[in-house]
Amino acid sequence: MRDSQPAVADVRMRGFSSRARVATALDWIERNVRALAPEAVALDHLYGRVLAADVTSGLDVPAFDRAAMDGYALRGAETVGAGEYNPLVFELRGAALPGRPYEGVVLPGTAIRIMTGAPMPEGADAIVPAEFARECDERVEVAAPFATGKHVGHRAEDVRAGALIMQSGRRLRAQDVGLLASVGVDAASVIRRPRVRIVASGDELVAPGGPKGIYQIYDANSPMLRALAARDGALIESALRVRDDRPAIREAMLAPGADVVLISGGSSVGAEDHAPGLLAEMGEVVIHGIAMRPSSPAGFGRLNDTLVFLLPGNPVSCLCAYDFFAGRALRLLGGRAADWPHRRQRAALKRKIASAVGRVDYCRVRLTGGEAEPLALSGASILSSTTRADGFVIVPEESEGYAPGSEVCVYCYEAFG
Amino acid sequence: MRDSQPAVADVRMRGFSSRARVATALDWIERNVRALAPEAVALDHLYGRVLAADVTSGLDVPAFDRAAMDGYALRGAETVGAGEYNPLVFELRGAALPGRPYEGVVLPGTAIRIMTGAPMPEGADAIVPAEFARECDERVEVAAPFATGKHVGHRAEDVRAGALIMQSGRRLRAQDVGLLASVGVDAASVIRRPRVRIVASGDELVAPGGPKGIYQIYDANSPMLRALAARDGALIESALRVRDDRPAIREAMLAPGADVVLISGGSSVGAEDHAPGLLAEMGEVVIHGIAMRPSSPAGFGRLNDTLVFLLPGNPVSCLCAYDFFAGRALRLLGGRAADWPHRRQRAALKRKIASAVGRVDYCRVRLTGGEAEPLALSGASILSSTTRADGFVIVPEESEGYAPGSEVCVYCYEAFG
Numbered sequence: 135m136r137d138s139q140p141a142v143a144d145v146r147m148r149g150f151s152s153r154a155r156v157a158t159a160l161d162w163i164e165r166n167v168r169a170l171a172p173e174a175v176a177l178d179h180l181y182g183r184v185l186a187a188d189v190t191s192g193l194d195v196p197a198f199d200r201a202a203m204d205g206y207a208l209r210g211a212e213t214v215g216a217g218e219y220n221p222l223v224f225e226l227r228g229a230a231l232p233g234r235p236y237e238g239v240v241l242p243g244t245a246i247r248i249m250t251g252a253p254m255p256e257g258a259d260a261i262v263p264a265e266f267a268r269e270c271d272e273r274v275e276v277a278a279p280f281a282t283g284k285h286v287g288h289r290a291e292d293v294r295a296g297a298l299i300m301q302s303g304r305r306l307r308a309q310d311v312g313l314l315a316s317v318g319v320d321a322a323s324v325i326r327r328p329r330v331r332i333v334a335s336g337d338e339l340v341a342p343g344g345p346k347g348i349y350q351i352y353d354a355n356s357p358m359l360r361a362l363a364a365r366d367g368a369l370i371e372s373a374l375r376v377r378d379d380r381p382a383i384r385e386a387m388l389a390p391g392a393d394v395v396l397i398s399g400g401s402s403v404g405a406e407d408h409a410p411g412l413l414a415e416m417g418e419v420v421i422h423g424i425a426m427r428p429s430s431p432a433g434f435g436r437l438n439d440t441l442v443f444l445l446p447g448n449p450v451s452c453l454c455a456y457d458f459f460a461g462r463a464l465r466l467l468g469g470r471a472a473d474w475p476h477r478r479q480r481a482a483l484k485r486k487i488a489s490a491v492g493r494v495d496y497c498r499v500r501l502t503g504g505e506a507e508p509l510a511l512s513g514a515s516i517l518s519s520t521t522r523a524d525g526f527v528i529v530p531e532e533s534e535g536y537a538p539g540s541e542v543c544v545y546c547y548e549a550f551g
Numbered sequence: 552m553r554d555s556q557p558a559v560a561d562v563r564m565r566g567f568s569s570r571a572r573v574a575t576a577l578d579w580i581e582r583n584v585r586a587l588a589p590e591a592v593a594l595d596h597l598y599g600r601v602l603a604a605d606v607t608s609g610l611d612v613p614a615f616d617r618a619a620m621d622g623y624a625l626r627g628a629e630t631v632g633a634g635e636y637n638p639l640v641f642e643l644r645g646a647a648l649p650g651r652p653y654e655g656v657v658l659p660g661t662a663i664r665i666m667t668g669a670p671m672p673e674g675a676d677a678i679v680p681a682e683f684a685r686e687c688d689e690r691v692e693v694a695a696p697f698a699t700g701k702h703v704g705h706r707a708e709d710v711r712a713g714a715l716i717m718q719s720g721r722r723l724r725a726q727d728v729g730l731l732a733s734v735g736v737d738a739a740s741v742i743r744r745p746r747v748r749i750v751a752s753g754d755e756l757v758a759p760g761g762p763k764g765i766y767q768i769y770d771a772n773s774p775m776l777r778a779l780a781a782r783d784g785a786l787i788e789s790a791l792r793v794r795d796d797r798p799a800i801r802e803a804m805l806a807p808g809a810d811v812v813l814i815s816g817g818s819s820v821g822a823e824d825h826a827p828g829l830l831a832e833m834g835e836v837v838i839h840g841i842a843m844r845p846s847s848p849a850g851f852g853r854l855n856d857t858l859v860f861l862l863p864g865n866p867v868s869c870l871c872a873y874d875f876f877a878g879r880a881l882r883l884l885g886g887r888a889a890d891w892p893h894r895r896q897r898a899a900l901k902r903k904i905a906s907a908v909g910r911v912d913y914c915r916v917r918l919t920g921g922e923a924e925p926l927a928l929s930g931a932s933i934l935s936s937t938t939r940a941d942g943f944v945i946v947p948e949e950s951e952g953y954a955p956g957s958e959v960c961v962y963c964y965e966a967f968g
Binding site for chain 1: 594595597598599612613614615619621648649650651652666667668670704708709710716717722724725726727728729730731732733734735736737738753754755756758759760761763765766767768769770771772773774775776777778779781782790795823864865866870894932933934935937938964965
């Protein structure tokens with residue numbers, strides 16, 4: 135186009151000059167979107183949630199000295215000189231199991247059988263592991279020396295009472311949940327998950343599975359947005375399909391219950407694009423029109439306490455605008471890191487990517503033999519380009535694109551298994 | 552130990568020689584664990600699931616030629632010669648919107664207003680984008696030429712009826728769900744999620760949140776295993792705490808309803824370790840005792856159609872044994888890739904890791920300034936070592952460990968955000 139129509143370049147440039155920079159949009163989100171209020175959540179549902187407060191242990195773990203091996207508890211000093219050809223003999227006086235301590239005192243010359251995790255009995259200070267001992271009648275032969283303290287797990291060696299074990303803002307991993315359990319925690323204060331309403335607008339949309347007229351299309355954006363929002367930790371408050379109709383869209387925007395409204399379709403400047411105008415009338419349009427490809431008609435704003443994202447109806451644009459802006463806001467609301475959740479990989483470009491200074495491009499690529507192959511950029515409506523792709527490359531606004539062989543950063547779609 | 556007790560090295564080696572190689576255990580899992588049967592799942596719940604059958608499109612997407620821009624539909628050949636200083640004028644005869652086509656024919660010298668996604672009207676073959684046109688009264692001035700086909704999205708350009716759009720075995724990403732929706736699919740055949748029963752055995756265990764005697768401990772393994780199994784796509788059938796009691800453990804192993812039983816504690820060779828013997832009596836012990844640290848008392852087997860994993864009670868060993876063996880089996884049952892789900896990163900070791908030939912080590916490390924710092928290896932009971940760690944290094948059985956500065960592969964714990 136640039137080559138064939140030089141005379142109208144300024145018309146296009148006027149179009150661009152009215153669009154916000156991607157950096158401006160991201161910056162607004164970063165500065166204005168804060169984590170939601172905390173809520174108490176039970177232990178079994180804490181995995182992946184974000185702590186809203188520091189957690190301090192109320193107790194020592196373990197709460198007592200204990201055996202770290204299956205074997206025999208005795209006085210370590212008495213094993214000096216023991217060897218395979220010089221076994222030393224101890225009288226066996228009892229046993230200790232986890233939760234079932236030996237109640238007596240281990241006297242000189244004696245030992246008790248003990249299992250891993252059992253409390254150390256009074257008098258004993260070392261464990262001889264079972265494979266270094268031989269039990270026979272009421273006695274045990276010890277075939278190696280074990281100094282005082284050997285194979286004894288000490289009180290509080292894992293966690294000390296009063297210690298800060300996890301900090302506010304931490305996203306809980308499986309073992310974090312385990313550690314909380316080990317100090318007796320059965321619920322924790324975590325950031326509330328954002329509630330998202332998905333609104334697919336368009337007279338032409340019908341639900342998948344039902345009948346469809348020739349000029350109708352199945353709504354692909356609602357299920358895709360549902361999946362994306364789930365990835366970013368949101369709860370789906372509701373998912374609606376509405377006609378290109380001001381009252382219907384107004385109602386979908388205004389109904390209480392959502393922290394974020396994602397509106398796909400009707401976000402541009404056409405006659406049937408009601409959402410931006412309604413948002414401007416009832417709330418605040420922060421950004422509308424962004425210097426990027428695809429998704430340039432995207433925008434967002436506020437309506438009371440709700441963030442409203444205007445996502446283009448073309449599915450690739452919808453995906454891209456969600457990922458650049460809405461997903462970031464959802465992660466911030468949920469207390470997560472704002473940055474792209476995608477795994478990144480460096481790769482050499484197989485073919486050039488053409489862009490333009492002043493515009494950010496989202497370019498789908500396939501990874502083949504360590505190279506990143508750009509898929510046809512044309513057609514924000516070609517959703518199958520994103521299912522054929524392994525990820526995308528972002529061309530920053532200061533770049534005109536990348537030559538073949540350039541090393542680029544590929545953001546990989548869902549980093550599954 | 553090796554330096555101070557050379558005389559007893561062969562005793563330890565006898566212990567080792569009775570343990571299975573990690574590779575043997577992994578190989579058995581790979582050869583014996585197959586994906587579960589398919590089930591039909593509704594569109595809104597397909598994200599992250601694994602397709603059990605190929606999906607072919609029943610229709611063209613789009614089903615008609617359509618406008619790819621907001622603008623004016625006309626005959627492209629009639630715009631030849633148009634320019635900013637030589638606008639060409641067309642009579643405006645109507646409009647087309649998505650789902651609301653223009654019913655007439657676009658005749659020579661005429662145009663209709665058209666919105667992105669609207670069906671192309673008969674007679675027209677190109678779109679003039681709105682920014683290259685000016686509308687005035689019943690006419691539109693066109694300021695640039697647009698050849699036949701320009702800005703027209705063609706029928707089936709996204710998906711052709713009859714085309715294979717997704718293959719069996721694919722784990723569905725957000726845009727995959729969108730593409731399925733776009734061809735009208737409202738449910739798909741996916742691999743069933745494995746149902747897991749978690750059994751924490753031990754007389755000393757109590758539920759977090761409740762009161763605890765001095766020699767009791769809070770059960771950390773059940774909530775940790777619940778989180779790990781969720782990560783690997785499993786459903787929790789139930790989670791039980793049972794005493795070290797043969798009938799209770801037998802009942803927990805035999806009850807129907809689970810594809811996998813994870814038993815933590817009581818997996819070793821001590822007097823109170825009932826699980827291995829029960830499994831041998833009622834089913835098959837495939838592996839018991841593995842040449843690794845921690846987790847050497849781990850094992851697994853089969854009981855009717857259920858896989859049973861014997862996980863050590865020490866929480867680090869439990870985590871490690873789950874991740875090496877049980878998690879892999881769950882992923883395979885669910886149709887996912889068997890390999891570690893962890894993000895990997897190369898890093899130089901800050902301090903040496905000591906291991907022994909013949910044994911696989913699982914060494915927790917912290918990543919600091921691009922270096923991997925090993926955390927104290929001692930103490931399979933020190934769960935906080937895994938919450939302080941960023942990931943782990945696996946020392947293979949043929950290695951005696953790594954010198955400081957060695958480049959190692961770090962498996963990062965949950966690749967969150």
